Amino acid sequence: MTEAECVECGGDVALSDDLETGEIIDCGTCGAELEVIDVNPPVLDRAPELEEDWGE
Secondary structure (H helix, E strand, O other): OEEEEOOOOOOEEEEOOOOOOOOEEEOOOOOOEEEEEEEOOEEEEEOOOOOOOOOO
16 A cells, blocks of 8 residues: 645645545545546546536
């Protein structure tokens, strides 16, 4: 298991060994949703906000 730094709080985020680009993970410290941008080395960024379409 590897770790990366949370872009929100700077805390360590534990990452599984089978991590995939585009995967969304949660920071255990601040609860931020983070997206995996690259896996080698692990790079995290804020996950994009999903917009509601309200059935349109």
